[in-house]
Amino acid sequence: MFAAVEKTDHHKTVADLLPQPEPPAPGPEATPKEVLAHRLKTTLGKLLYQLRKQTVEPVFGLIKEVMGFRRFSLRGHAKIACKQASYIDHLMASLATSEVRVC
Secondary structure (H helix, E strand, O other), X not given: OOOOOOOOOOOOOHHHHOOOOOOOOOOOOOOHHHHHHHHHHOHHHHHHHHOHHHHOHHHXXXXXXXXXXXXXXXXXXXXXXXXXXXXXXXXXXXXXXXXOOOO
C-alpha cells in the first residue's frame, strides 16, 4: 500500500533533482506511519506512487470537475449512493468505448 503520509512541496530545488541515496530501513520499533513514509522515499516507492496520477486520480478529477459531482441535490444516503453509482456507470461506459488504453 502506498498512501501519502505528509504534505510534499511542489516546488523542487536543484538539490532535489540530484540523485539521492536510498534512505535507511526503519527499525523494528517503527510505527506503521514511519514504515509507509520510508516506502514512499525509496526509488521504487516513488515510481509506484507516481502511477496514481495516470490511473486513479484523473477519474476522481473528472467526476468532480467535469460532471459537477461536488454537491448533491438529493437527501439521504440511499439516494446519494444511487446517484453516485450512476455517475460511475457513466464514466465506466465512456472509458470502455474510448480508444484510450489504460495499462
